[in-house]
Amino acid sequence: DAKTTQPPSMDxxxxxxxxxxxxxxxxxxxxxxxxxxxxxxxxxQYIIHGLKNNxxxxxxxxxxxxxxxxxxxxxxxxxxxxxxxYYCIVRPLSGGSNYKLTFGKGTLLTVxx
Amino acid sequence: xxGVAQSPRYKIIEKRQSxxxxxxxxxxxxxxxxxxxxxxxxxxxxxxxxxNGVVDDSQLxxxxxxxxxxxxxxxxxxxxxAKLEDSAVYLCASSFGTDEKxxxxxxxxxxxx
Numbered sequence: 705d706a707k708t709t710q711p712p713s714m715d716x717x718x719x720x721x722x723x724x725x726x727x728x729x730x731x732x733x734x735x736x737x738x739x740x741x742x743x744x745x746x747x748x749q750y751i752i753h754g755l756k757n758n759x760x761x762x763x764x765x766x767x768x769x770x771x772x773x774x775x776x777x778x779x780x781x782x783x784x785x786x787x788x789x790y791y792c793i794v795r796p797l798s799g800g801s802n803y804k805l806t807f808g809k810g811t812l813l814t815v816x817x
Numbered sequence: 818x819x820g821v822a823q824s825p826r827y828k829i830i831e832k833r834q835s836x837x838x839x840x841x842x843x844x845x846x847x848x849x850x851x852x853x854x855x856x857x858x859x860x861x862x863x864x865x866x867x868x869n870g871v872v873d874d875s876q877l878x879x880x881x882x883x884x885x886x887x888x889x890x891x892x893x894x895x896x897x898x899a900k901l902e903d904s905a906v907y908l909c910a911s912s913f914g915t916d917e918k919x920x921x922x923x924x925x926x927x928x929x930x
Contacts, residue, residue: 740919747821747908747921748860791859797916804873805850805919807859 707731707794713812716786722779724811726792729773734797737768738805739777741788748791748807751777755797782815789813819843821922823909829928835897838925842890842911848872850919851884851894852908860908866892867915899929 709727716722728737738753752759752766754775759766765778779786791810822841830836842849847868852860863882865873869889877884881900886892896903906924 738918745923747910747923748919749921750918753918789859804862804865807861809857809859 708792710811716782716815718817722782724777724790727774728794735794737775738793740791743788787815823922827926833898838894838907840892840909846911848912849892850910854906901929904929
Protein backbone atom coordinates (compact mmCIF):
# COMPACT_ATOMS: atom_id res chain seq x y z
CA ASP A 705 0.00 0.00 0.00
CA ALA A 706 1.10 3.55 -0.72
CA LYS A 707 2.43 5.41 2.32
CA THR A 708 1.41 8.82 1.00
CA THR A 709 -1.76 10.91 0.86
CA GLN A 710 -2.44 13.31 -2.00
CA PRO A 711 -5.50 15.31 -3.07
CA PRO A 712 -7.26 13.58 -5.97
CA SER A 713 -7.27 16.66 -8.20
CA MET A 714 -6.06 20.25 -8.51
CA ASP A 715 -6.36 23.06 -11.02
CA UNK A 716 -3.80 25.65 -11.99
CA UNK A 717 -3.76 28.57 -14.40
CA UNK A 718 -1.22 28.47 -17.20
CA UNK A 719 1.90 30.47 -16.32
CA UNK A 720 1.26 30.31 -12.60
CA UNK A 721 3.07 28.14 -10.08
CA UNK A 722 1.53 24.74 -9.33
CA UNK A 723 2.03 23.55 -5.75
CA UNK A 724 1.20 19.88 -5.24
CA UNK A 725 1.07 18.70 -1.60
CA UNK A 726 1.84 15.24 -0.25
CA UNK A 727 1.52 13.85 3.26
CA UNK A 728 3.84 11.03 4.36
CA UNK A 729 3.52 11.13 8.15
CA UNK A 730 4.91 7.59 8.67
CA UNK A 731 8.08 8.14 6.64
CA UNK A 732 11.22 6.53 8.05
CA UNK A 733 14.64 8.08 8.34
CA UNK A 734 16.06 6.03 5.46
CA UNK A 735 13.21 6.72 3.03
CA UNK A 736 13.31 9.15 0.13
CA UNK A 737 10.40 11.11 -1.31
CA UNK A 738 10.05 10.57 -5.07
CA UNK A 739 7.79 12.34 -7.53
CA UNK A 740 6.74 10.92 -10.89
CA UNK A 741 4.09 12.16 -13.29
CA UNK A 742 2.02 10.42 -15.94
CA UNK A 743 0.72 12.28 -18.96
CA UNK A 744 -2.33 10.72 -20.61
CA UNK A 745 -1.51 7.57 -22.65
CA UNK A 746 2.13 7.62 -21.58
CA UNK A 747 4.17 5.81 -18.94
CA UNK A 748 5.18 7.57 -15.73
CA GLN A 749 8.10 10.00 -15.92
CA TYR A 750 10.57 10.70 -13.12
CA ILE A 751 10.55 14.29 -11.87
CA ILE A 752 12.64 14.65 -8.72
CA HIS A 753 13.47 13.04 -5.38
CA GLY A 754 14.86 14.11 -2.02
CA LEU A 755 15.68 12.92 1.49
CA LYS A 756 15.56 15.95 3.80
CA ASN A 757 16.92 18.95 1.95
CA ASN A 758 15.02 20.93 -0.63
CA UNK A 759 15.87 19.94 -4.18
CA UNK A 760 15.58 21.70 -7.53
CA UNK A 761 16.14 20.57 -11.09
CA UNK A 762 15.11 21.71 -14.55
CA UNK A 763 11.60 20.34 -14.11
CA UNK A 764 10.56 21.25 -10.58
CA UNK A 765 11.41 22.04 -6.97
CA UNK A 766 10.78 19.76 -4.01
CA UNK A 767 10.21 21.27 -0.59
CA UNK A 768 10.31 18.83 2.34
CA UNK A 769 9.20 19.97 5.79
CA UNK A 770 11.70 19.84 8.62
CA UNK A 771 9.89 16.93 10.30
CA UNK A 772 9.73 15.18 6.87
CA UNK A 773 6.07 14.38 7.33
CA UNK A 774 4.99 16.27 4.24
CA UNK A 775 6.35 17.74 1.05
CA UNK A 776 5.35 20.00 -1.83
CA UNK A 777 6.24 19.68 -5.48
CA UNK A 778 6.43 23.04 -7.19
CA UNK A 779 6.16 23.60 -10.93
CA UNK A 780 7.20 27.26 -11.14
CA UNK A 781 5.50 28.19 -14.40
CA UNK A 782 2.91 25.58 -15.33
CA UNK A 783 2.12 24.99 -19.01
CA UNK A 784 -0.69 23.04 -20.65
CA UNK A 785 1.77 20.18 -21.18
CA UNK A 786 2.10 19.81 -17.42
CA UNK A 787 -1.45 18.46 -17.23
CA UNK A 788 -0.90 14.97 -15.80
CA UNK A 789 -1.33 12.70 -12.79
CA TYR A 790 1.42 13.41 -10.24
CA TYR A 791 2.52 10.62 -7.93
CA CYS A 792 4.28 11.16 -4.61
CA ILE A 793 6.10 7.99 -3.51
CA VAL A 794 8.09 7.07 -0.42
CA ARG A 795 10.90 4.65 -1.11
CA PRO A 796 13.72 3.25 1.05
CA LEU A 797 17.29 4.15 0.17
CA SER A 798 18.07 0.58 -0.91
CA GLY A 799 17.24 -3.05 -0.29
CA GLY A 800 14.46 -4.66 1.74
CA SER A 801 11.01 -5.90 0.80
CA ASN A 802 9.58 -2.38 0.66
CA TYR A 803 12.19 -1.14 -1.79
CA LYS A 804 9.89 -1.32 -4.79
CA LEU A 805 8.24 1.83 -6.17
CA THR A 806 4.64 1.69 -4.90
CA PHE A 807 2.26 4.07 -6.65
CA GLY A 808 -0.94 5.44 -5.12
CA LYS A 809 -3.69 7.15 -7.12
CA GLY A 810 -1.82 10.46 -7.32
CA THR A 811 -3.12 13.96 -8.00
CA LEU A 812 -4.60 14.89 -11.36
CA LEU A 813 -3.26 18.37 -12.12
CA THR A 814 -5.18 20.23 -14.79
CA VAL A 815 -3.51 23.34 -16.18
CA UNK A 816 -6.09 25.70 -17.64
CA UNK A 817 -5.43 28.31 -20.36
CA UNK B 818 18.92 8.19 -26.21
CA UNK B 819 16.33 5.57 -27.16
CA GLY B 820 13.68 4.94 -24.55
CA VAL B 821 12.01 1.77 -23.35
CA ALA B 822 10.29 0.07 -26.28
CA GLN B 823 7.11 -1.96 -25.87
CA SER B 824 4.91 -3.83 -28.29
CA PRO B 825 2.18 -4.19 -29.21
CA ARG B 826 0.64 -0.83 -28.34
CA TYR B 827 -2.88 -2.26 -28.18
CA LYS B 828 -4.26 -5.79 -27.91
CA ILE B 829 -7.82 -7.07 -27.83
CA ILE B 830 -8.48 -10.71 -26.96
CA GLU B 831 -11.31 -12.85 -25.68
CA LYS B 832 -11.26 -14.34 -22.20
CA ARG B 833 -9.39 -17.64 -21.88
CA GLN B 834 -7.09 -16.73 -24.77
CA SER B 835 -3.38 -16.17 -24.26
CA UNK B 836 -1.39 -13.00 -24.92
CA UNK B 837 2.25 -11.90 -24.78
CA UNK B 838 3.87 -8.51 -24.42
CA UNK B 839 7.43 -7.59 -25.35
CA UNK B 840 9.78 -5.05 -23.81
CA UNK B 841 13.20 -3.78 -24.84
CA UNK B 842 14.80 -1.72 -22.06
CA UNK B 843 17.25 1.14 -22.39
CA UNK B 844 20.68 -0.15 -23.35
CA UNK B 845 22.82 -0.89 -20.31
CA UNK B 846 19.94 -0.98 -17.84
CA UNK B 847 20.29 -4.06 -15.66
CA UNK B 848 16.97 -3.78 -13.86
CA UNK B 849 13.66 -4.35 -15.63
CA UNK B 850 10.15 -4.05 -14.23
CA UNK B 851 6.66 -5.01 -15.37
CA UNK B 852 3.77 -3.01 -13.94
CA UNK B 853 0.02 -3.43 -14.35
CA UNK B 854 -2.14 -0.30 -14.37
CA UNK B 855 -5.90 -0.71 -14.08
CA UNK B 856 -7.99 2.27 -15.18
CA UNK B 857 -8.14 4.95 -12.49
CA UNK B 858 -5.36 3.43 -10.39
CA UNK B 859 -1.62 3.84 -10.09
CA UNK B 860 0.71 1.24 -11.58
CA UNK B 861 1.22 -1.96 -9.57
CA UNK B 862 4.53 -3.85 -9.73
CA UNK B 863 4.15 -7.37 -11.08
CA UNK B 864 7.75 -8.49 -11.37
CA UNK B 865 11.27 -7.07 -11.16
CA UNK B 866 14.36 -8.53 -12.83
CA UNK B 867 17.98 -7.83 -12.06
CA UNK B 868 19.80 -8.92 -15.23
CA ASN B 869 18.09 -12.28 -15.95
CA GLY B 870 17.21 -13.10 -12.34
CA VAL B 871 13.91 -12.39 -10.57
CA VAL B 872 14.22 -9.97 -7.63
CA ASP B 873 10.54 -9.61 -6.73
CA ASP B 874 7.50 -11.41 -8.14
CA SER B 875 5.36 -11.32 -5.01
CA GLN B 876 2.41 -9.64 -6.77
CA LEU B 877 2.52 -11.71 -9.95
CA UNK B 878 -0.51 -14.05 -10.30
CA UNK B 879 1.65 -17.04 -11.06
CA UNK B 880 -1.23 -19.33 -11.99
CA UNK B 881 -1.76 -17.35 -15.18
CA UNK B 882 1.07 -14.82 -15.55
CA UNK B 883 4.66 -15.59 -16.47
CA UNK B 884 7.63 -13.46 -17.42
CA UNK B 885 11.13 -14.09 -18.60
CA UNK B 886 14.28 -12.19 -19.40
CA UNK B 887 16.47 -14.95 -20.75
CA UNK B 888 19.53 -13.01 -21.91
CA UNK B 889 19.25 -10.17 -19.44
CA UNK B 890 18.03 -7.71 -22.05
CA UNK B 891 14.58 -8.10 -23.67
CA UNK B 892 11.68 -9.41 -21.66
CA UNK B 893 8.29 -10.95 -22.35
CA UNK B 894 5.22 -11.04 -20.13
CA UNK B 895 2.59 -13.69 -20.86
CA UNK B 896 -0.97 -14.21 -19.66
CA UNK B 897 -2.56 -17.61 -20.14
CA UNK B 898 -5.52 -17.86 -19.87
CA ALA B 899 -6.68 -14.25 -19.73
CA LYS B 900 -9.57 -13.12 -17.54
CA LEU B 901 -11.80 -10.07 -17.86
CA GLU B 902 -10.07 -8.45 -14.86
CA ASP B 903 -6.73 -8.55 -16.69
CA SER B 904 -7.88 -5.63 -18.83
CA ALA B 905 -5.29 -2.97 -18.06
CA VAL B 906 -2.22 -1.16 -19.35
CA TYR B 907 0.95 -3.20 -18.95
CA LEU B 908 3.97 -0.98 -18.44
CA CYS B 909 7.59 -1.95 -18.74
CA ALA B 910 10.30 0.10 -17.05
CA SER B 911 14.04 -0.13 -16.71
CA SER B 912 16.73 1.41 -14.56
CA PHE B 913 20.50 1.33 -14.45
CA GLY B 914 20.47 -0.13 -10.97
CA THR B 915 17.93 -1.05 -8.32
CA ASP B 916 18.24 2.32 -6.57
CA GLU B 917 18.13 4.44 -9.69
CA LYS B 918 15.20 6.30 -11.25
CA UNK B 919 12.91 4.31 -13.50
CA UNK B 920 12.30 4.96 -17.19
CA UNK B 921 8.92 3.74 -18.44
CA UNK B 922 7.69 2.71 -21.84
CA UNK B 923 4.31 3.82 -23.20
CA UNK B 924 2.70 0.53 -22.29
CA UNK B 925 0.47 -2.06 -23.92
CA UNK B 926 -3.26 -1.52 -23.49
CA UNK B 927 -4.97 -4.91 -23.12
CA UNK B 928 -8.71 -5.35 -23.47
CA UNK B 929 -10.14 -8.76 -22.55
CA UNK B 930 -13.68 -9.28 -23.86
